Amino acid sequence: MPLSSVQTDLAFKALESFAIELPSWGFANTGTRFGKFIQAGAATSTAEKISDAGIVHQVTGCCPSVAVHVLWDFPNGKADVPAVMKVAAEHGVRIGAINPNVFQDQCYKNGSLGNPDAEVRKTALSHILDSVEIQSASGSRDLSLWFADGTNFPGTGSIRARKDWFTEGLKTVHSALSGNQRMLVEYKPFEPAFYHTDIADWGMSYILSKHCGPRAKVLVDTGHHYQAVNIEQIVAWLLSEDMLGGFHFNDRRYADDDLTLGSIDPYQVFRIFYEICYFTWERGAAPDLAYMVDQSHNLKNKIEETIQTACTAQELFLKAALIDFGKLAAHQQKADLIDSEECLREAFFTDVRPLLREWRKSKGIAENPMEAFRASGYMERAEKERGPRNMGAISSYA
Ligand code: PSV
Ligand code: MN
Ligand code: MN
Numbered sequence: 001m002p003l004s005s006v007q008t009d010l011a012f013k014a015l016e017s018f019a020i021e022l023p024s025w026g027f028a029n030t031g032t033r034f035g036k037f038i039q040a041g042a043a044t045s046t047a048e049k050i051s052d053a054g055i056v057h058q059v060t061g062c063c064p065s066v067a068v069h070v071l072w073d074f075p076n077g078k079a080d081v082p083a084v085m086k087v088a089a090e091h092g093v094r095i096g097a098i099n100p101n102v103f104q105d106q107c108y109k110n111g112s113l114g115n116p117d118a119e120v121r122k123t124a125l126s127h128i129l130d131s132v133e134i135q136s137a138s139g140s141r142d143l144s145l146w147f148a149d150g151t152n153f154p155g156t157g158s159i160r161a162r163k164d165w166f167t168e169g170l171k172t173v174h175s176a177l178s179g180n181q182r183m184l185v186e187y188k189p190f191e192p193a194f195y196h197t198d199i200a201d202w203g204m205s206y207i208l209s210k211h212c213g214p215r216a217k218v219l220v221d222t223g224h225h226y227q228a229v230n231i232e233q234i235v236a237w238l239l240s241e242d243m244l245g246g247f248h249f250n251d252r253r254y255a256d257d258d259l260t261l262g263s264i265d266p267y268q269v270f271r272i273f274y275e276i277c278y279f280t281w282e283r284g285a286a287p288d289l290a291y292m293v294d295q296s297h298n299l300k301n302k303i304e305e306t307i308q309t310a311c312t313a314q315e316l317f318l319k320a321a322l323i324d325f326g327k328l329a330a331h332q333q334k335a336d337l338i339d340s341e342e343c344l345r346e347a348f349f350t351d352v353r354p355l356l357r358e359w360r361k362s363k364g365i366a367e368n369p370m371e372a373f374r375a376s377g378y379m380e381r382a383e384k385e386r387g388p389r390n391m392g393a394i395s396s397y398a
Contacts, residue, residue: 012358019065021065027052040391041382046074050087052382057092059373097140115165150194223255244289246291260309267348304373
């Protein structure tokens with residue numbers, strides 16, 4: 001069915017409102033705990049990661065910011081901010097969410113803010129407060145908090161005491177925020193802790209955020225759920241409570257997969273966007289959410305998969321934005337089961353790619369981002385330049 005000009009206007013408006021942030025760590029060689037498959041063209045420095053994010057934004061037009069991990073991208077803390085900001089500006093992007101890292105240092109074996117040792121809790125807190133300084137210096141709005149804390153064996157830690165330590169630590173972080181700054185509290189059901197994780201689900205993130213204050217919101221990483229969990233219901237509840245801060249997008253086969261968004265279950269991603277677009281339609285304004293990717297590919301070419309992810313996100317968001325919400329609301333009111341459901345299916349099965357091509361044309365970018373990237377010669381240059389550094393890593397790894 002051809003789309004009307006009203007739908008085209010609606011689609012363009014939706015696309016203009018949708019930006020998705022890329023993770024710096026998605027462009028470097030990473031692997032599973034069983035090994036790495038090195039890519040010759042992968043980024044070997046923060047500047048290269050930002051350059052890769054820049055080319056993705058250039059060809060897709062929807063990825064204007066880059067999330068950074070403090071330990072990996074700011075080894076000298078705040079002192080690195082001007083240089084990183086300069087590189088970002090050169091590549092047409094800006095610094096996005098700041099991710100403190102309180103899980104890699106040896107002192108965090110038994111946790112960070114939940115560690116029974118007050119000295120370790122202090123070390124973790126001071127790293128997070130340093131990260132807030134980076135956030136302020138770089139003008140970044142969001143501090144994105146994920147904790148590996150938990151225990152591996154029953155009875156080896158006081159779950160309640162750890163909860164209190166988290167509350168205390170996070171409250172201190174909250175009081176260090178100012179201006180438009182926010183803190184996003186991420187949850188994860190397991191890994192690396194396998195008996196209990198201190199912030200295991202959305203309820204725990206919600207409670208901690210509520211204790212902290214209005215700048216604290218829940219971060220939903222789509223990978224961090226067990227199979228049967230209805231993620232879109234969590235999204236709907238958090239929206240209704242004004243407690244949803246943003247997303248880490250990926251796809252899940254179990255409870256933490258860094259798989260391409262929508263590669264396994266595109267209808268699920270669509271249902272999440274449906275909840276957001278329905279909320280937007282009812283309120284007449286979009287909720288203030290940070291859409292971020294959290295994927296780190298070991299097998300696919302990293303830049304190409306990021307382009308694939310950004311385009312998939314746009315397609316699924318657009319499909320959800322095109323739902324006829326007036327019609328849907330009327331059917332829901334009468335409990336017309338089939339007709340209500342068909343409103344979603346109609347939108348989901350609409351081929352929105354022609355609209356996306358039109359939108360790209362209107363922005364002066366190539367209609368096919370993947371083709372444009374392949375034609376640019378960027379990857380060949382990156383492989384030539386970075387290859388010796390990356391291949392050196394193979395021999396030292398073997
Ligand atoms: C943990 O699994 C996580 O989802 C957190 O967001 C981390 O910051 C990110 O992955 C990168 O390791
Ligand atoms: Mn995440
Ligand atoms: Mn994860």
